[in-house]
Amino acid sequence: MALAPNVYDAEPIPEAARIEIERLLGSGDLFRYTSDEPSPVALLEAEFAAMMGAKYALAVASCSAALFLSMKALNLPRGARVLIPGFTFAAVPSSVLHADCVPVLVEVGDNYRVDMADFERKLAGDIQAVLISHMRGHTSDMDAILHLAKAKGVPVIEDAAHSLGTKWNGRTIGTLGQVGCFSFQSYKLLNSGEGGILITDDPELIARAIIMSGAYEHNWKKHPVLQDYFARWQNKLPLYNTRLSNLSAAIIRPQLAEVPRRVADGRRNHDYVAEILNRSPWLEVPPALPPEDRAPDSIQFNVIGLSPDETRAFVAAAEARGVKLQVFGLSRDNARAFWNWQFLGEIPDLPQTRAMLMKACDTRLPVRLRKAELDFIASSITAAAEDVMGAQRAFGT
DSSP: OOOOOOOSOOOOOOHHHHHHHHHHHHHTOOSTTSOSSOOHHHHHHHHHHHHHTOSEEEEESOHHHHHHHHHHHTTOOTTOEEEEESSSOTHHHHHHHHTTOEEEEEOBOTTSSBOHHHHHHHHTTTEEEEEEEOGGGOOOOHHHHHHHHHHHTOOEEEEOTTOTTOEETTEETTSSSSEEEEEOBTTSSSOSBSOEEEEESOHHHHHHHHHHHHOOTTGGGGSSSOHHHHHTTTTTSOOOOOBOOHHHHHHHGGGGGGHHHHHHHHHHHHHHHHHHHTTSTTEEOOOOOTTEEOOOSEEEEEESSOOHHHHHHHHHHHHHTTOOOEETTTSTTOTTSGGGOGGGSSOOOOHHHHHHHTTEEEEEOOTTOOHHHHHHHHHHHHHHHHHHHHHHHHTTO
16 A cells, blocks of 8 residues: 655755855854845845845745734734734734734635625725735735725735745736735745745835844845935834844745746646546535636645534544545634634634635645655545545435
8 A cells, every 4th residue: 555645844955055054054144134245134035026026025034923014014003903814824813913903804715715795895994904815825806805905095915925926817926915925934835944024115114124123223224225214214113023044044045946846836736636636526626716826835625515523534534544634623723713813802703714614624735746646645535535425425315
């Protein structure tokens, strides 16, 4: 019997990163502002901005830090209400709270995307910013979201932690709103263990974010932004000291050239497995919206017609066959189930999102997997559904 593929290890770190890390360790020059020469972090920012087609980038400790700094850099007032999807990771509403704002959750449909009717209804209230989380790389209707937000006069922040390389109508996800935020955590397309980056074309926003990230005294002079923007904020903003280290930047930089291949491989793997899963009468992979070209490194699908007990049995059967699944709403203490965000205080009523989370399954699908490994995963999942539901159920008898 074939062994289950390892879906947890990331791709090997390029040799160029190992060489650069040895150099940095030999010099002890690990802080981004120590050297007069452009640091690895500064070089990463320039290279990432160029790759994304953005004017400015700021590398920080995590995507959560990037989201937090984005809201602070937008100068949102204390208590500002920020509209976010009800399907996201707990770090997203946490970053809103950390920025002294109030998260307002909007319904998400069976296709994992924002319900636009609920979005429009809630945006009509006292919303002062929109934070769209492209959760698991699924892009909501950004044309409608941007149009409605512009009419309302509120900024849009993109949480693109799962969406590096995704396009919307040919435009790069993360460049559609005022600011886009990405992750370098180990399960993302670019891996430094931890880390994040924000991009924007707004010089005022990036200047504020740079200072607050920890560019104390005059370290902001080492950033390529018009110095007048910095000078007006000197000593007027708090320092949150959430910088990226040179070691992390050294790990990321050689991986930038790998992004196109990883995007292509991830899309190929996802679509191959999705086609197999969609042949099962009990499984459905929702299609992308027409303008979206995804860059997935995992796959999500819904179970059809299974009760919660049958769904649990299906998950157990898949695990027995070597494939680990989570159902967002059935996995205990899952950080993606909004009712587990007790730090919010009062948990909102989102029946549509709750129903989706009770049937939405998730498994990793690293871009490095090959056809035989993909076949193992897909066949194990479909066979697990068959184990639980049985051939007779397939024919309605």
